[in-house]
Amino acid sequence: MRIERIRLFVLRQDLRHSFETSSHRKSGIEHILVELTDAEGQTGWGEVAAPSDPYFGAETTVTAWEIATRYLVPALLGAEGEEPADLEAVWERIRGHEFAKAGFSGAVWDLYSRTRGLALAAALGGTRDEVVAGVSLGIEPSIDDLLAQVEVQRAAGYPRVKLKIAPGWDVEPVRAVRAAHPDLDLHVDANGAYPDDADSAAVFARLDGEGLTMIEQPFGPRELVAHAVLQSRIGTDVCLDESVVALGDLRSMIRLGAGRVLNIKVSRMGGLSVARAAHDIAVDAGIPVWCGGMHEFGVGRAANVAISSLPGFLLPSDVSGSDKYYAADIVDPPVRAESGLVTVPSAPGIGHEVLVERIERESSRTFDTAAAHVHGSALARG
Structure with missing residues (x-):
């Protein structure tokens, strides 16, 4: 593979239902799409799914665009390699900026698998032809509104529901959902919103009795010791998210x-290669x-489906159907869930046709190396 052309697109899609976490509420999603073209004219697509605001982490759409155009594009343009790792190596000196890297990693893997006639899942080492999907529900204006959303998703066949929680919105909504759905695979996600103090310990002790599958990221990203102490005190599994960025x-x-x-x-975690390595270590x-x-669009969602086909993904993943979030997607066919199951595509690459004309038409910002003079990489200049 030799990368001859790179295009970037900033695209926004409105959510069907606004989504609130412990930090903010959003009604639409803006991501960067990456298209790579090789010397034979084959293309691969990836998605930079950085949030618009710096609440989940430090990266945003704006910072990802800057890193992509100033560093990743110049480093990758003209690069050659037989395997995805060969091309991913061009940005290994860049510290951080995992979201930006992940979009390019996804495009590299899509291109690689298409050129070899392989489904992305097979190229990654996946073993399943379908994966179990769960849904994530945000903080709602009232418990009744939350219960209504749970009913909608259960009726759609999803076997697992994740509830976003925050101080003041935790025990009562969880107990209400558990009372209405005693057999539901239910877990909660705090996005690191709780301080490591006695009040938080009391909240998690109460949640420990609600039969949750897990309590996800209760404390801040760097609070590994606090998470270890909490795990030693409760029976419910603690799940880490924001705390685990690198394999270390x-x-x-x-x-x-x-x-x-x-x-x-x-x-x-910076892309499919690192995600696969994390899977292997965890297994x-x-x-x-x-x-x-x-909240990935179809490109990133398809990559998530592919990685979820690896054998160590034993719990339902956030790979719900595109229609759960968006009225229309940018891939055909859209990602679909039937009775909580998503079929792993067998066609080459991500297994979906990318609707390029729609992306070109609706993007608010674009970059094309065929139309721009791309200077040498800042990395090469030291």
């Missing part, structure tokens, strides 16, 4: 006993994993 973080989690479950977000340590989501 995962090894620290394992050594400290800071959690028993890992949420692998491809974007958070060796006996830690079940699942694939978290960032």
Whole structure:
């Protein structure tokens, strides 16, 4: 593979239903799409799923665009390699900026698998032809509104529901959902919103009695010791998300006993290669994993489905159908869930046709190396 052309697109899609976490509420999603073209004219697509605001982490759409155009594009344009790792190596000196890297990694893997006539899942080592999907529900204006949303998703066949929680919105809504759905695979996600103090400990002690599958990221990203202490005090599994960015973080989690479950977000960890390595480490340590989501459009969602086909993904992943979030998607066919199951595509690459004309028409910002003079990489200049 030799990368001859790179295009970037900033695209916004409105959500069907606004979504609130412990930090903010959003009604639409803006992501960057990456198209790579090789010397034979084959293309591969990836998605930079960085949030618009710096609440989940430091990266945003704006910072990802800057890193992509100033560093990743110049480093990758003209690069050659037989395997995805060969091309991903061009940005290994860039510290951080995992969301930006993940979009390019996804495009590299899509291109690689298409050129070899392989489904992306097969190229990654996947073993399943369908994966179990769960849904994530945000903070609602009232408990009745939340219960209505749970009913909608259960009627759609999803076997697992994740509830966003925050101080003041935790025990009561969880108990209400549990009372209405005693057999539901239910877990909660705090996005690191709780301080490590006695009040938080009391909240998690109460949630420990609600039969939750897991309590996800209760404390801040760097609070590995706090998570380890909490895990030693409650029976419910603690799951880490924002705390595990690099593989070293995962090894620290394992050594400290800071959690028993890992949420692998491809974007958070810098791409499919790192996500696959994290899966392998977790499997060796006996830690079940699942694939978290960032409200990806069809390109990123298809990559999540592919990684979720690996054998260690033992819990439902955030790979719900496109129609759960968007009226229309940018891939054909859209990602679909039937009775909580998503079929893993067998066609080459991500297994979906990317609707290029729609992306070109609706994007608010574009970049094309065929039309721009791309200077040498800042990395090469030291």
